[in-house]
Amino acid sequence: MLLALAAATAGLLAGCASGPGATPAAEAPAIADQTDNQRRARIRLQLAVGYYEQRQMAVALDEIRQALAADPAFAEAYVMRALIYMDMGEIKLAEENFQQAIRLAPNNPEFNNNYGWFLCQNGREKDSIAYFDAALKNRTYQSPAKALNNAGICSMKLKNRAAAERYFSQAFQFDPGNPTTNSNLARIYYDQGDYERARFYIGRVMKTDVMTADVLWLAIKIERKLGDRAAETSLATQLRRRHGGSAEFAAYQRGAFDE
Template identity: 60%
Template structure:
């Protein structure tokens, strides 16, 4: 089963604050108490924020080159706009441009060293590029930030990275902490099931994978994990029912080919 990590593709609070600030400044534009430079600055912030909104929208639609151009336009207006570097790093990461992603993450962290979103995303970048040990402190930074609104994301990523380090105990710790933060997270439930399956604790593995299936998530890797769990528990009726789902929903998947071969332990 694929172990899944998370990063953001959403407009951050920093950008939202910029937009609100720009709107407030515009309302005061006619006031004699407002100096011209302040009004001009607010207008520039508004323009940069709009560019970033467009960039994020294009990024979410998979139009990476257009998103990069919008970010370039935003940086022409606001050269130190943190979110511009952060989002550009994510785009380059998805494009496989590792050095460009690294450069942009580093610049974003230099501008905002306490930004937990950036720390979590940079940790995930490191984890995916063979630097698992170096990634862990960045996840920890986000996890320990009491103001970070989505600690479950960093906890899940830390768990995945721990699995890649072959540290099953640490992975379990992070995933359980993530479960306490967000028990409805399908990703965390699936990853916990994978941990317990690998450890041979099949009843626990069944508990967590069933939570995913109850939400009517029938991805091929989830169904295959559930089949393997039931096979270990000796419930061939459950195996047959899950296999029917796998065949019906994912007949050309590698998981169904593995089932047909009886390759439960591969």
């Protein structure tokens, strides 16, 4: 899913880009209300995003520095700097910037979701859930499925299957075609022994032409449990053709269906 750094960056870009279809950040002042310093800071942030996408980290960080010199309370700039530091492996600096952004804009759902994902990716899954929940409390949040999927993934890391099922089920209501949501629900129901429901959700993943090795392997195991050998054989052929060198195909060859 889900949703590693690229997904977090996409969330930030949606908050600060000005192109067609972009969504202004919840905390951003209206254009007419912005001061000259705020406008300069936003231009610097847009430049920083561009340099980040080109992997020019030092230049991106310098643009962020100039953005914050113009507007020290510019929360989006702190989030962008956090994402850059996160990508550079500077975990402490990334966290400091995430926390500063949330101090400045505590109700911004994207900031809470991004910080929650940061915590989840750095061994603090239990702490992350509160930030996903904070994002979801904001009624103006335009992409709640993102935070719900992230919360579900982190709940699975915590081995809290009941919470994971609840989050993924809610995510399904918002975005029923999301492959991450469907594959995780299929996995949960397979583990529960509810193979018909698992088949339903894995089938939705495969309708989107997501044919990764882990998806095909799960689909094979589901069909085996349901006793449909023709479907199992067809899926195994696809696994061999698409991912013949994968660990999943090796597991299929040795019959490791219950590992």
